[in-house]
Amino acid sequence: MNTADLGLPVDVPSTALFTDQYELTMLRAALKAGTAERRSVFEVFTRRLPEGRRYGVVAGTGRVLDAVENFRFDAGVLGFLREREIVDEETLEWLAGYRFSGDIWGYPEGEVYFPGSPVMRVEGSFAECVLLETVILSILNHDSAIAAAASRMASAAGGRPLIEMGARRTHELSAVAAARAAYIGGFATTSDLAAGFRYGIPTVGTSAHAFTLLHDRERDAFQAQVDTLGRGTTLLVDTYDVAEAVRTAVEVAGPELGAVRIDSGDLLLVAHRVRQQLDELGATGTKIVVTSDLDEYAIASLAAAPVDAYGVGTQLVTGSGHPTSSMVYKLVARAESADPKAPMVPVAKKSSGGKVSVGGRKWAARRLDADGVAEAEVVGTGPVPAELADRQLLVQLVRSGEVVAREPLDVTRDRHIAARANLPLSATQLSRGEPVLPTEYVHGRSGS
Structure with missing residues (x-):
C-alpha cells in the first residue's frame, strides 16, 4: 500500500506511530504478565451525539482499512522506540513481526449511527488489537464529524x-x-x-x-x-x-x-x-x-x-462546531486465559461519572415501522432475534488480517443518501433535538 493513499507524506513508512505511548506500555506489561495473547473484543462507539445532532455518519472506514494494512514497525520506527526507551527489547522483538491477524467488523461506510451503536468491532489478541486504538479513533472521529456536518449541509x-x-x-x-x-x-x-x-x-x-x-x-x-x-x-x-x-x-x-x-x-x-x-x-x-x-x-x-x-x-x-464525534474504543469481552479455547467473558467499565459501557460482543440492527421507515437502533448481545436477522448492520471488513470489504467512494456516498432517506423526516431538522432514533439494548448471553 502506497502511503500516499493514506494522505501521508511519501517518506512516512507506516502508520504505527499514529498512536499514544500508553498503547505500547500496556503491550509491554501484558507481554510480561502473560496476558497479551488473550482473545479480546474491542468496540468503537459514542455515548452521545454532539448537542443538537439527530444522527451520526460513519466515515473514514476505508482509511482505517488502509491504516491497518500499513501498521508496521519498520527499522526506523523500532529505532525510535529503542532510542527513547519506550519499550524493552522483548517488546521490540514482538513489534518487529507485528501484522494484524484478527477480524474487524463495522457499520459500512456512509451508514448512519446513534449513541451506543457499535460502529466498529476489532477482534484478535489483546496485544494486536490494543495497538490500533488511537489510529482507528483518530480517523473515525475526524472523518465522521466532517461527514455529519456535510450531511446536514x-x-x-x-x-x-x-x-x-x-x-x-x-x-x-x-x-x-x-x-x-x-x-x-x-x-x-x-x-x-x-x-x-x-x-x-x-x-x-x-x-x-x-x-x-x-x-x-x-x-x-x-x-x-x-x-x-x-x-x-x-x-x-x-x-x-x-x-x-x-x-x-x-x-x-x-x-x-x-x-x-x-x-x-x-x-x-x-x-x-x-x-x-x-x-x-x-x-x-x-x-x-x-x-x-x-x-x-x-x-x-x-x-x-x-x-x-x-x-x-x-x-x-x-x-x-463539532470537530470530533467523541467515539471511544473499549474492551468489551476477553478470554479467561491465553488458551485459544478459553471461554469469553464480558467486561465493562463501571464508574460514577457517566463513562460507563456495556460489556459483551454486540450485534446491531435497525428496526423498521410498518411503513418501512427506521424506528429504533437495536443493540444486543447473544442471539439476534429472528425478526431482526435481515436488518443487521455490521459487515465484515477484515478477515484473519486480510481486508475483504474495500469499496469505491461513490458506493459509500450512495449508501449514505439511502440511509438518511430511510430515517424519519425529523432527522433533517436543524433545530436542537434528541437523536432521531432511540437506542434499545437487548441483553443475551455474552461472549464470543
Missing part, C-alpha cells in the same frame, strides 16, 4: 450542489481526509487537488479576488479568464461593485456565461438582485454560486434565494 441545500473548499482552513493532510468525508456526506465536488488525485473526487475551481486585482481593469480580468477557460467559466463578481461586475461579465462572456460567484455581503439580497440583473441581460442560464463562511443554517436561510450552488470551507472542515 446537503439536507439544507435541498438538492443544490455543494462544493468543498476548506483546504486552506485546516491542516494540509486533514484537508484531504475532510474532502473525502464531505463527499460521502453529500458534497458534489472539492477544490482540493490532492483529494481529487487520491480519491477520484471531482474537482473544481476558477479564480480568486487576487486575479481581478492583478489586472488594471475588472473587464481585463474577466476577458483573460474567459479567453482561457471558456464562456462556461465562473466569474467572481464582488471584488468591486457587484452590479457593474455582472454587467461586465455578461458583456465579456455573453449569455453563455456559466456562472457568477458572490463571496460577500447580504447573500440573500444580493442573490435576488443578481438573478434579476442576469435575466434582464439575457443570461437566463447563468448560474449563481455563493460562498462566504457558510454553514448548514446559512444554507437553509438561502433556500428561497435564486442560488444554484454553495461553496463551503471553514465550517465544514471544523465539523460545523
Whole structure:
C-alpha cells in the first residue's frame, strides 16, 4: 500500500506511530504478565451525539482499512522506540513481526449511527488489537464529524450542489481526509487537488479576488479568464461593485456565461438582485454560486434565494462546531486465559461519572415501522432475534488480517443518501433535538 493513499507524506513508512505511548506500555506489561495473547473484543462507539445532532455518519472506514494494512514497525520506527526507551527489547522483538491477524467488523461506510451503536468491532489478541486504538479513533472521529456536518449541509441545500473548499482552513493532510468525508456526506465536488488525485473526487475551481486585482481593469480580468477557460467559466463578481461586475461579465462572456460567484455581503439580497440583473441581460442560464463562511443554517436561510450552488470551507472542515464525534474504543469481552479455547467473558467499565459501557460482543440492527421507515437502533448481545436477522448492520471488513470489504467512494456516498432517506423526516431538522432514533439494548448471553 502506497502511503500516499493514506494522505501521508511519501517518506512516512507506516502508520504505527499514529498512536499514544500508553498503547505500547500496556503491550509491554501484558507481554510480561502473560496476558497479551488473550482473545479480546474491542468496540468503537459514542455515548452521545454532539448537542443538537439527530444522527451520526460513519466515515473514514476505508482509511482505517488502509491504516491497518500499513501498521508496521519498520527499522526506523523500532529505532525510535529503542532510542527513547519506550519499550524493552522483548517488546521490540514482538513489534518487529507485528501484522494484524484478527477480524474487524463495522457499520459500512456512509451508514448512519446513534449513541451506543457499535460502529466498529476489532477482534484478535489483546496485544494486536490494543495497538490500533488511537489510529482507528483518530480517523473515525475526524472523518465522521466532517461527514455529519456535510450531511446536514446537503439536507439544507435541498438538492443544490455543494462544493468543498476548506483546504486552506485546516491542516494540509486533514484537508484531504475532510474532502473525502464531505463527499460521502453529500458534497458534489472539492477544490482540493490532492483529494481529487487520491480519491477520484471531482474537482473544481476558477479564480480568486487576487486575479481581478492583478489586472488594471475588472473587464481585463474577466476577458483573460474567459479567453482561457471558456464562456462556461465562473466569474467572481464582488471584488468591486457587484452590479457593474455582472454587467461586465455578461458583456465579456455573453449569455453563455456559466456562472457568477458572490463571496460577500447580504447573500440573500444580493442573490435576488443578481438573478434579476442576469435575466434582464439575457443570461437566463447563468448560474449563481455563493460562498462566504457558510454553514448548514446559512444554507437553509438561502433556500428561497435564486442560488444554484454553495461553496463551503471553514465550517465544514471544523465539523460545523463539532470537530470530533467523541467515539471511544473499549474492551468489551476477553478470554479467561491465553488458551485459544478459553471461554469469553464480558467486561465493562463501571464508574460514577457517566463513562460507563456495556460489556459483551454486540450485534446491531435497525428496526423498521410498518411503513418501512427506521424506528429504533437495536443493540444486543447473544442471539439476534429472528425478526431482526435481515436488518443487521455490521459487515465484515477484515478477515484473519486480510481486508475483504474495500469499496469505491461513490458506493459509500450512495449508501449514505439511502440511509438518511430511510430515517424519519425529523432527522433533517436543524433545530436542537434528541437523536432521531432511540437506542434499545437487548441483553443475551455474552461472549464470543
